[in-house]
């Protein structure tokens with residue numbers, strides 16, 4: 001990943017988030033507070049604006065800018081979580097010759113450090129975990145991502161607002177898992193261009 | 194007690210509360226939220242206004258009016274407590290030939306039913322209990338009342354806001370005990386007139 | 387559970403209004419009434435306005451939440467004078483009412499809600 | 511304990527402001543800063559404004575209280591980036607901060623305050 005691909009990644013992620021803003025909110029309605037679409041839309045609008053005004057010329061600068069904007073602008077739990085993810089990626093990316101899968105893995109670890117979620121707690125990490133695994137084996141595809149997103153549906157939420165409704169969270173896709181799905185679809189697209 | 198003495202009782206109680214409003218608030222500062230003076234002042238102002246406009250012509254009417262005004266106008270814990278006290282007195286007073294000590298005792302029981310305080314929890318009932326006892330033995334004097342009020346000083350609060358500061362409540366007179374002291378001083382004065 | 391609603395009693399106007407906004411977000415279909423303060427500016431609770439909130443709530447079964455002990459005493463008096471079925475919970479005001487609202491909205495039964503509230507019961 | 515203060519983080523502007531009024535009443539000498547919402551009208555919490563409140567608080571030791579889990583995550587991030595000593599309590603927001611404020615005002619030590627807060631700890 002270089003800075004150009006990284007910028008393209010964010011542009012594509014932003015497009016997807018804005019296009020699916022209402023759907024993200026809809027997912028956050030039965031098991032949350034109906035704001036995930038708004039949260040991600042606001043956060044990504046700021047990321048894009050910052051890219052345009054600050055014109056980052058290294059991957060490090062880009063990741064830094066993404067981190068601070070998501071952290072301070074998203075407003076929901078996903079703010080500190082995505083913020084931590086990009087902060088973790090920023091740290092890992094400084095190492096020489098580190099493979100991209102290890103960078104994403106460092107992002108995942110930061111989400112877990114911040115949110116204390118385990119696999120199958122019905123959170124965004126239920127997408128990040130299989131994505132990291134697939135990346136390590138050079139097998140990440142859109143289908144892998146979609147399946148990971150879908151796999152959150154039968155789970156009972158153990159973390160975040162959805163955990164308050166307990167059993168009733170079963171049968172719904174986790175909104176953060178879905179937005180993470182968009183993030184990784186955008187990554188594949190940017191890399192393919 | 195008849196309605197005239199009862200009205201005089203309330204007038205005298207009101208005078209004392211207004212005169213000692215700042216002191217009541219001062220007592221409520223180290224172990225409370227500094228509003229007992231305001232609360233009692235507001236409540237008694239409404240009681241006196243209601244007496245003047247409604248001109249109760251039976252003890253029952255008077256007690257009813259005191260109850261509703263204290264309940265709805267005091268604003269602090271002392272509102273439902275004094276309100277319950279007068280409600281209990283109202284109920285007891287309906288019985289034929291009931292001695293006044295039993296009426297006050299019924300007031301005390303209603304305070305306890307509402308507030309669940311026991312003797313020595315550092316509340317207003319630490320004044321009501323010795324007052325009822327003295328009344329039963331025909332020995333209620335200003336000195337008995339003052340001593341009861343003073344006896345709350347070394348106690349550790351177990352009920353009400355003062356209980357939040359635990360040990361630190363020791364060494365201060367309880368504000369509700371002090372205002373109950375004023376109530377009984379006013380009663381003795383009204384009866385003596 | 388359309389006939390089960392929530393009432394919130396706080397000593398402070400803003401706390402009650404704020405909780406209303408927080409739980410409306412997750413429980414738009416639940417009938418919620420809040421009372422805060424003696425007035426917008428004066429801190430305290432009063433029996434009258436609690437009774438009013440109880441009556442204004444469309445639901446006949448009410449889950450009631452309060453902040454400090456004196457609010458509970460007024461709430462109990464209002465409960466005794468009302469015909470509605472009111473249950474008062476000794477749980478954290480914000481956290482407890484949020485959970486109850488989210489569960490009511492999700493269609494969870496009152497018994498199951500009580501089970502969950504028991505886990506966050508505190509001495510108040 | 512003039513060097514110990516309180517910060518309150520809520521998802522909602524009014525809740526934070528209301529708690530401020532409630533605890534100022536019993537703890538006029540304690541340094542208290544509150545943050546509520548993303549803005550007066552938007553519900554949420556943000557890392558920036560929490561860090562700002564931490565810096566604005568005169569005290570170097572802070573007892574921190576929050577409403578829901580996502581506020582805690584932002585609080586933890588802000589804590590990590592601040593030089594102040596900050597302790598985050600998993601206790602009811604209104605009730606916990608009220609008790610802490612009353613005890614701080616009464617001159618009770620941080621250790622003893624923590625003892626009392628432990629009794630109302632909840633999973634949040």
Ligand SMILES: Nc1ncnc2c1ncn2[C@@H]1O[C@H](COP(=O)(O)OP(=O)(O)O)[C@@H](O)[C@H]1O
Nearest residue numbers: 036076077078115117123124159160175176580
């Ligand atoms: N502790 C956690 N660990 C990992 N992910 C979490 C955690 N809490 C919440 N999430 C994710 O955040 C998403 C909700 O984000 P959002 O709606 O923006 O925040 P909020 O729940 O504060 O309104 C959830 O769908 C879930 O994927």
Ligand SMILES: Nc1ncnc2c1ncn2[C@@H]1O[C@H](COP(=O)(O)OP(=O)(O)O)[C@@H](O)[C@H]1O
Nearest residue numbers: 229269270271308310316317352353368369456
């Ligand atoms: N549970 C209780 N039982 C009996 N008396 C109580 C109880 N709680 C508080 N009080 C009395 O109420 C007084 C405080 O009244 P006030 O300051 O008007 O109310 P608040 O504490 O709500 O501000 C206390 O001094 C005490 O005498």
Ligand SMILES: [Mg+2]
Nearest residue numbers: 032033035036
């Ligand atoms: Mg949400």
Ligand SMILES: [Mg+2]
Nearest residue numbers: 033035076077
């Ligand atoms: Mg939210």
Ligand SMILES: [Mg+2]
Nearest residue numbers: 225226228229
């Ligand atoms: Mg008081």
Ligand SMILES: [Mg+2]
Nearest residue numbers: 226228269270
């Ligand atoms: Mg008060």
